[in-house]
Amino acid sequence: xxxxxxxxxxxxxxxxxxxxxxxxxxxxxxxxxxxxxxxxxxxxxxxxxxxxxxxxxxxxxxxxxxxxxxxxxxxxxxxxxxxxxxxxxxxxxxxxxxxxxxxxxxxxxxxxxxxxxxxxxxxxxxxxxxxxx
Numbered sequence: 001x002x003x004x005x006x007x008x009x010x011x012x013x014x015x016x017x018x019x020x021x022x023x024x025x026x027x028x029x030x031x032x033x034x035x036x037x038x039x040x041x042x043x044x045x046x047x048x049x050x051x052x053x054x055x056x057x058x059x060x061x062x063x064x065x066x067x068x069x070x071x072x073x074x075x076x077x078x079x080x081x082x083x084x085x086x087x088x089x090x091x092x093x094x095x096x097x098x099x100x101x102x103x104x105x106x107x108x109x110x111x112x113x114x115x116x117x118x119x120x121x122x123x124x125x126x127x128x129x130x131x132x133x
Contacts, residue, residue, distance in 0.1 A: 050097055
């Protein structure tokens, strides 16, 4: 019987030196990372919002047997009310992806770099505080 602890499958065994070299994120670094992740998620949501609206409009149109395209507004009667003119702008909304995707492609790396710089500064500050105390 081996004298080492049983490890879950697929988990490599680490040496004692490797464990001591690994640095955990401090509370301030985790907070920085959390807020940057929230901002990145909001950017992604806003980038793909036009496509989401178009998918919802297409679902409403197909559920009611209506034709929806970006050429012109078609009549779409739901519960006695024509909503074709309301669905049409959402059918054209994916064209906004030509604006939102490049903006997101610029913002996401900026957010990632900002997080890396802020975490690096926080670690330097913490190590400097730890040496002076």
